[in-house]
Amino acid sequence: MSNEILLKNCSLFDPVQGIDGETVDIAIRDGRIVESVGSKATIINLHHRLVMPGGVDLHSHILGSKIGMARTMMPEYHRTDPVPRTDTTRAGIGAIVPSSFVIGYRYAQMGYTTVIEPAVPALKALNVWEELADVPHIDVGLLPMFSNSMITYHYLQNDDLSGLAAYIAWILRKTGGMGVKVVNPGGTYAWAHGMNVRELDTTIPDWDLTPRKIIRGLVEAVESLGLPHPVHLHPNNLGKVGNVETTIAQLEAVRDIKGHNGRKHIIHLTHISFDSLGMMDEGVPEWKYVSSGGLELAEYANKNDHFTVDLGQITFGPAITMTGDGPFQFSLYQMTHNKWSNLSVDVELPGGAGIVPYIYNPRSPANAVQWAIALEYALSIDDVWRCVMTTDSPNAGPFTQYPLVLSWLMSREQRKIWADKIHPFAKERSTLMDIEREWSFYDVAISTRAAPARILGLQNKGHLGVGADADVAVYDIVPVKIDLAKNPDRILSAFSTSFLTLKRGEVVAKNGVLAGDGPRQVHTIHPQLDPALWNRINHELEDLINRFYVHSFHNYAVPSRYRENMEQRSVIQSERISP
């Protein structure tokens, strides 16, 4: 059978199966991992090279109007990195905000095979699905934003949790989402009034609601639906010195909520570089008093297991910030006086998302401290399964910098080299330099594969057990022969370009050379509601959408023509929610 492959002599790191560098053979048939294959299978001898499941990125801005606006604003970035067409690949641009084709190519070249777009305005999802057709090689999932939506507020204010859950279910089904994103709950809404809301119990404009009530309501709704991915939280008070206190308060605010089916993790905290800023004793919330809050958050995490995080690691150099946090973006504009765009989005993000280019300067004391935060956290927590490596691409740096982040996590020597180059605040205002821990390949495989897949609820991703998707990354190093901690440059070269990337059993990249488009899917969640509740929500949303928006309820959904070729729909049973 020609669709059978045997990868021989893999040095496999597969934490889901507990495999820590043992030499194994991997059998693939019809795009999936199987027990064994026949004698006619294509044999690829990997000679003990490092093998991991395909990388899973649970937070990277790759689609939709925000990145489109960022690309439009930044031709000066693009022209530094032209990407010519080849016989198998399309042309485009790379650098910080690559064009759609190039995003797929570069992830595949790094051995990543699944990427989650974490901030979709649901009413613009059609645009996202169109772009998806031009993002090759990677599986994708979409997280629509709910925390500043007037419809969310309508249900919360009426204490109608069934209605809120049904609204979420309707959006996921009609626009093809897989989870719930929360961004500065109430604060982005307040930005429609030129204001922000920073604290949990501040009442937001126009509504009798607080961030606490919004976050709790959304977490409860997600757990009542039984969504595989918990609420994905970008907290209030982003980018403010001392905000690790607010962040912990927000985590604390939902700690008592029971996860469905007994699951422990009910919230995912994203990009901690921006929400775990500490403050010196006797200080005030100004940048000169900033310190790392990474250790404080890690200590909280080691005592409380209801949440997971991703890093949003600063990588230095040019970046572009884009968040659904309009007031934060405006404050960043006031600080930098760089370009600033704001995208108001009908009803769902009335104050609007923001986009500001930013260059992380190694000489900046604030940026140096931010650099230390996420590393300090990742190297201080007991459980790597709750810690995912990201750069919140392209906010803290583009995803192509992941190998650099891994080099910091895996090599104390590399951390020293960098700490000596950057502002001394990195050493003085964090404990980073005292930490001896170095991540192993096993830790890397957890943080970049197994953990994100588990947090997302993607059961066939992040491992290479029988039945898993044959998404495989092979790197050109033999683990037993090299001490990477002493050779940080080899970390960079090995993880920058995979030796082989397989997507569903097809080789899509070999030493950086790409094949044509491989098989790929968009993973969506399709909650089944009690028919009476489904009926109710359709009637109510027709009224609400026609009242709040200036386009029709009937033109809101993403038509199947844009979805049917790519959508992998997982039906979940949510009928127990009372109508």
Add this chain to the structure above:
Amino acid sequence: MADAHILENVVCPFCGCLCDDLRLTIENDVIVQCERGCALGKAKFLHYREDRMLSSTLRQGSSQIEISLETAIDHAARILVEARRPLIYGLSSTENDAHREAYRLAEYIGAVVDNTSSVCHGPSIIGTQASGEPMASLAEVRNRADLVIYWGANPLYAHPRHVNRFVRAPGEYIRDPKAERQMWVVDVRESVTSRIANRSLIITPGSDLEVIGTLRALVRGHTVDVASVGGVSLDTLCELANAMKRAKYGVLFYGLGLTQSRGRHNNIDAAIRLVQDLNSFTKWSMLPMRGHYNVTGANKTSTWTTGYPYAVDYSRGYPRYQPGEYTAVDLLRRREVDALLNVAADPAAHFPRDAIRGLKSIPIINLDPKRNLTSLIASVNIPTAIAGIECDGAVARMDGLPLYLKKIVEPPEGILPDREVLRMIFDRVKEVSDN
């Protein structure tokens, strides 16, 4: 009335408002009635069968002879393969999948690909590239705006339902738009729009940049030591600046009067900076009044494919961007291009005389549903289906909202959507260039 039915919530493919509340009556696969649309939208839906090209044609001397679609595709492919510097232009009056095919073809043959924003809101995009842009959404305008300014725009003519749907309509937090929402118009002359506004400022033609600069100074609290700017008294400008700062939620809509008058992208940059400044005091956003129904979509598709919103040159195998250099008018004026593939636009009707001379000297392949000035001078005409009437597709409203155009009736026999014709040209180009 053998086969009559009514379609609700139809999206109107005319201007950048993309009104999606139209109601069409269809009898025997013909649209016979259009309700709720403006005069422009109604005309598009009710006269869609007029002035159609119903067969591909080839120009021979001064006459156009009818040819088969296959022959037309072959001629088109050969023109493009033989060209050393081909240009693909237009795209704003068709749906996004047609754009995607156009870029694939442009990349393959190393063409320049430009859309009509290079002759309308191109300067707005250059302004955004200098400063960013706080963009409004139309629903939020209706729900919240208490001060709306139209600058260099005459929506009652160009976007006839814009004022009624978004400004004079009640919204969630503006229950009585007449009393709670002010509408000001700044223009170089009185217009039908300025006559219904609460206030109208007539400024001297070409003085927009000075007027905006003065407003910025006043908003920032500087004193300006002149009696008037751009023909407007300083007192009036102070009044406007104060009204802008006092507004709770202001929105600036700007049109070609600002983008294409003296100063061009500098005007827009200044307007963006003004709106950004105002956000230190209160909430302000802005929005370009996009004309063609999918020119916003053309910028979006171009950007996700190439990184750049218009004026893209693929001649080196990768996209390069330079307005003024790779923009259609400039290429034609310099006689730099030697073939044009025109899709859903009428450059012969809208370009400056100098550029039209350039057009007349090169072979033109023209894809359009209807006869127009470009079809008269084209070497090859290939008729196509009208998006939003005879074929489906996705488009973007002026505020970026994507909407889906439905297919309402069958196109005339043998007539295909732009995207399919472009795909056929691409396939034929590959065959011809492989031989």
